[in-house]
Amino acid sequence: MKIVTAIIKPFKLDEVRDALTAIGVHGMTVTEVKGYGRQKGHTEIYRGAEYAVSFLPKIKIEVAVPSDQLDKTVEVITTAAKTGQIGDGKIFILGLDSAVRIRTGETDAAAL
Amino acid sequence: MKLTTLTRAGLAAAVLIATAFLLSHGVLAEEASPAAPTFNKGDNAWMLTSSVLVLLMTIPGLAFFYGGLARSKNMLSVLAHVFYTVCIVVVIWALYGYSLTFTGGSSIIGGFEKVFLKGVTTDSQAATFSVGVTIHELIYICFQMTFAAITPALIVGAFAERMKFSAVALFIPLWVTLIYFPIAHMVWYWPGPDAIQEAAKALAAATDEAAKKAAQAKLDDVMADAGLVFQWGAIDFAGGTVVHINSGIAGLVGALLVGKRIGYGKELMTPHSLTLTMAGAALLWVGWFGFNAGSNLEANGGAALAMINSFVATAAAALSWMFVEWMVKGKPSLLGLLSGCVAGLVAVTPAAGYSGPMGAIVLGLIVGAVCLFFCSTIKNAFGYDDAFDVFGVHCIGGIVGAIGTGILVNPALGGAGIIDYAVIPPKVADYDLWAQLVSQSKGVLTTLVWSGVGSLILYKVVDVLVGLRVPVEKEREGLDITDHGERAYTM
Numbered sequence: 001m002k003i004v005t006a007i008i009k010p011f012k013l014d015e016v017r018d019a020l021t022a023i024g025v026h027g028m029t030v031t032e033v034k035g036y037g038r039q040k041g042h043t044e045i046y047r048g049a050e051y052a053v054s055f056l057p058k059i060k061i062e063v064a065v066p067s068d069q070l071d072k073t074v075e076v077i078t079t080a081a082k083t084g085q086i087g088d089g090k091i092f093i094l095g096l097d098s099a100v101r102i103r104t105g106e107t108d109a110a111a112l
Numbered sequence: 113m114k115l116t117t118l119t120r121a122g123l124a125a126a127v128l129i130a131t132a133f134l135l136s137h138g139v140l141a142e143e144a145s146p147a148a149p150t151f152n153k154g155d156n157a158w159m160l161t162s163s164v165l166v167l168l169m170t171i172p173g174l175a176f177f178y179g180g181l182a183r184s185k186n187m188l189s190v191l192a193h194v195f196y197t198v199c200i201v202v203v204i205w206a207l208y209g210y211s212l213t214f215t216g217g218s219s220i221i222g223g224f225e226k227v228f229l230k231g232v233t234t235d236s237q238a239a240t241f242s243v244g245v246t247i248h249e250l251i252y253i254c255f256q257m258t259f260a261a262i263t264p265a266l267i268v269g270a271f272a273e274r275m276k277f278s279a280v281a282l283f284i285p286l287w288v289t290l291i292y293f294p295i296a297h298m299v300w301y302w303p304g305p306d307a308i309q310e311a312a313k314a315l316a317a318a319t320d321e322a323a324k325k326a327a328q329a330k331l332d333d334v335m336a337d338a339g340l341v342f343q344w345g346a347i348d349f350a351g352g353t354v355v356h357i358n359s360g361i362a363g364l365v366g367a368l369l370v371g372k373r374i375g376y377g378k379e380l381m382t383p384h385s386l387t388l389t390m391a392g393a394a395l396l397w398v399g400w401f402g403f404n405a406g407s408n409l410e411a412n413g414g415a416a417l418a419m420i421n422s423f424v425a426t427a428a429a430a431l432s433w434m435f436v437e438w439m440v441k442g443k444p445s446l447l448g449l450l451s452g453c454v455a456g457l458v459a460v461t462p463a464a465g466y467s468g469p470m471g472a473i474v475l476g477l478i479v480g481a482v483c484l485f486f487c488s489t490i491k492n493a494f495g496y497d498d499a500f501d502v503f504g505v506h507c508i509g510g511i512v513g514a515i516g517t518g519i520l521v522n523p524a525l526g527g528a529g530i531i532d533y534a535v536i537p538p539k540v541a542d543y544d545l546w547a548q549l550v551s552q553s554k555g556v557l558t559t560l561v562w563s564g565v566g567s568l569i570l571y572k573v574v575d576v577l578v579g580l581r582v583p584v585e586k587e588r589e590g591l592d593i594t595d596h597g598e599r600a601y602t603m
Contacts, residue, residue, distance in 0.1 A: 044382060045441050047451055047501060048488020051380050 001096040002070045004063045007089040008081040013059050019080040023072050029062040039087030058089060064096055066109050151246060158411035159251045165402020166258035170198050170265050173399050177392030178269045181500045184384040185590025186273045187600035193268040197284050201261040204285055209260055210253050212293040214301055219340040221294045222301060239304025240409040243538060247409060255406060263355045264288050269500035270363025271370045274587050277595045278578045283570060291566045295559055296354045298339035307334050308533040316536060346555030347530060350407035352462025352513040353559040360507020361560050362567040364498060369571045370580045372497035374587050386447055393450040397426060400457045404464035418464035425476035429456025432480025455483035458509030463517040468526025475520060479512045511556055518552035
């Protein structure tokens with residue numbers, strides 16, 4: 001099993017969700033985050049005072065998937081979240097030792 | 113008889129309409145004995161409404177406007193400063209503020225004749241700007257009370273986000289007592305149209321030399337029963353000097369003395385909710401009709417003039433700020449529109465009942481650009497941390513308005529002119545540009561010096577007694593938690 005962590009543009013969230021649902025991924029965790037990468041930030045001006053805003057708002061999604069579904073999941077997220085502009089985000093893949101569904105006590109793949 | 117020294121505040125439009133009104137009621141008939149002043153329920157109703165409109169400007173209007181500009185960790189602190197200021201000043205006003213401001217005494221400050229509102233009953237009358245027309249004194253007390261409350265509340269925006277609440281709690285009652293009451297007295301206290309007309313009629317009726325001399329002396333006495341700035345002939349319809357220059361310079365002195373916020377110029381200090389700032393600015397605009405049109409004291413053409421001026425000058429200033437910012441900085445910001453809106457309201461405050469609507473538009477266009485220049489270029493050049501631009505908007509906008517009023521009052525420019533109440537019946541006096549500009553400048557300088565120096569002393573006193581500034585770690589954590597033990601937003 002793997003955890004797929006994707007940092008994406010906030011307005012791409014619904015498209016990513018729909019795309020993942022379509023390939024049978026049923027569940028994700030979403031967090032509003034801030035950060036920076038190659039997209040350095042932007043300038044905000046308040047009454048003439050300029051501020052360099054270096055942390056930009058992004059959405060972090062976390063999806064747990066069986067290993068055989070990993071490639072499809074990554075491909076779907078990449079396609080759905082892509083605009084081609086700088087700042088589209090990144091995907092990180094981590095190993096997942098085990099999983100438990102609290103209600104039933106099911107474990108691992110059955111819990112996803 | 114020096115007519116120029118006898119010219120007194122008023123409105124051409126107001127007088128035309130008021131004269132028609134009075135004639136229709138037979139008040140301005142030629143009888144030697146003046147008719148008893150009359151209450152008009154319409155005037156009273158308008159002034160009752162205006163009084164609460166000015167309260168609406170302050171809470172929640174000003175509180176939201178400032179609060180939105182603060183960082184979220186200091187939101188409640190800003191709201192508490194404004195709300196506390198209103199409450200403490202309201203009580204002080206009733207105890208002794210009204211008496212010190214609006215009774216005779218000296219030309220600098222009033223006396224204790226009406227302390228604890230002594231002698232004021234539901235039958236007491238207060239003068240308006242028309243001969244023979246009064247409103248209930250209790251309403252006038254409430255109306256002026258709201259002015260006394262909003263003025264110090266404006267100051268807190270300058271030293272926001274680092275001033276101790278205990279320092280604010282002490283500073284506000286001291287400031288309103290020693291700075292606001294004298295300035296309001298100097299600018300606004302006058303004998304009223306009835307007293308002047310009565311003395312003028314007595315002079316006109318005097319036949320022999322001795323009687324004439326006595327009557328002239330009486331008239332001179334009546335005219336001398338007024339504030340210093342008023343006697344200089346400076347006009348300030350709704351408080352350009354009294355409210356805005358007064359609070360603006362006090363704010364600048366406070367910002368300088370308390371010092372910059374930690375991280376000023378380095379860390380992000382962006383407004384936490386421009387949504388609330390917009391709601392606050394809009395409430396300020398709505399409430400300001402009570403402030404400006406209410407300052408006419410009667411529901412007549414003068415109030416209507418003040419109202420339309422408060423519409424057009426404000427809109428023009430908002431557009432001016434926004435377009436200049438768009439040209440210079442590349443983007444038209446909402447905060448620019450809102451800041452221009454407030455700058456326009458400030459500038460039109462002294463001019464509301466004196467300027468014509470076209471003059472008010474010009475005034476708005478000028479003040480929007482001037483205040484933007486002060487809030488960005490000048491502020492950045494000198495590096496003072498006037499957190500919410502109390503100086504840049506209120507003091508500078510007030511000065512533009514005060515000087516502009518002296519120009520735009522000119523009937524030749526569509527202004528209403530200044531009424532001379534010492535002629536029978538009162539009429540618009542001859543306009544003298546330079547004399548008026550000198551008077552206006554003297555009013556501005558008096559306010560700057562009195563409030564600037566006075567506030568400096570008061571801040572020092574407060575610093576010695578309780579200290580002005582919170583410790584570094586408390587400022588870092590935010591005043592909501594450290595000063596008030598509560599937070600604005602819980603997630």
